[in-house]
Amino acid sequence: MQNLFENNKRWSADIRSRQPGFFATLAKQQAPRYLWIGCADSRVPANEIVGLLPGELFVHRNVGNVVTHTDFNCLSVIQFAVDVLKVEHIMITGHYGCGGVAAAMEDNDLGLITNWLRHIRDIYQRNREQIDALAGKEAQVDLLCELNVREQVRNVAETTIVQGAWKRGHKLEIHGVIYGLKDGLLRNLDVSQSGNP
Numbered sequence: 001m002q003n004l005f006e007n008n009k010r011w012s013a014d015i016r017s018r019q020p021g022f023f024a025t026l027a028k029q030q031a032p033r034y035l036w037i038g039c040a041d042s043r044v045p046a047n048e049i050v051g052l053l054p055g056e057l058f059v060h061r062n063v064g065n066v067v068t069h070t071d072f073n074c075l076s077v078i079q080f081a082v083d084v085l086k087v088e089h090i091m092i093t094g095h096y097g098c099g100g101v102a103a104a105m106e107d108n109d110l111g112l113i114t115n116w117l118r119h120i121r122d123i124y125q126r127n128r129e130q131i132d133a134l135a136g137k138e139a140q141v142d143l144l145c146e147l148n149v150r151e152q153v154r155n156v157a158e159t160t161i162v163q164g165a166w167k168r169g170h171k172l173e174i175h176g177v178i179y180g181l182k183d184g185l186l187r188n189l190d191v192s193q194s195g196n197p
Contacts, residue, residue: 015053022053032058035081037074037152038093039065039100044179046093049186058085064100064148065092066119067155079161088171090156093186094149095179101148102141105131120144123151149176150191157193166195 015022032055036046040061047057060077067074081087094101103110104120124131127147134140153176156162165172176191 026055030055030058030085032056032081032085033088034058035060035078035085035087035090036093037061037065037067037077037090037156038179039063039095039098041095041098041100043181044093044095049179049184058087063113063116064098064104064120065094065152066116066148067092067152067159068119069155069159075159075161078156078159082161082165082170082172086170088173090162090172090174092149092152092156092174092176093179094145094152094177095181096142096145097138097181098141098145098148101145102137105141105144120148123147146178146189149178149189152176153191153193157195162195 012023034050034052034057036050036057036059038044038046038059038061040063046059046061047054050057058077058081060074062071062074067078069075078090081090100113100117101120103113104117105124108114110117124144127144131140131143131147134143153174156174162172162174173192173194176189177186178189179186
């Protein structure tokens with residue numbers, strides 16, 4: 001733990017030297033334009049991937065970047081981001097090689113997480129023929145990672161929070177993107193949704 005505190009001191013000093021007054025300004029307000037809903041995987045650091053500083057990206061993470069209509073934690077984050085922070089973009093961000101997605105393809109009992117992964121397993125079952133037609137487990141997992149992002153974009157768009165925001169004329173877009181662990185690049189899955197004309 002001491003190493004983390006030392007790293008934090010260096011990080012804080014670096015930002016203060018490059019942008020004096022940054023933390024004083026940051027402490028006064030939070031005004032991000034983006035909500036990132038991503039996987040909890042430690043190899044996917046949201047702010048760093050998109051080159052944004054603290055305060056510029058509101059983040060929610062869970063195993064497999066899943067959005068369900070019964071996850072009040074995730075829904076609370078979406079509501080706060082949309083209704084209070086007035087974000088303009090929600091990014092559902094999956095990543096290739098996701099261990100949660102890979103586990104959802106297997107018929108193993110992993111304890112409590114099995115219930116959570118059931119949402120992804122359902123996507124796998126609906127698309128099994130297409131996925132299993134691919135050669136190699138890595139390609140199959142990666143396709144399911146993409147299909148999972150697409151599903152979560154639909155789930156977010158169908159929430160009462162987003163539907164209500166669109167009815168009120170809130171400029172809000174939902175995007176599906178996927179991150180490549182092997183090259184560090186984000187890819188747009190071209191499944192964006194907007195309630196604006």
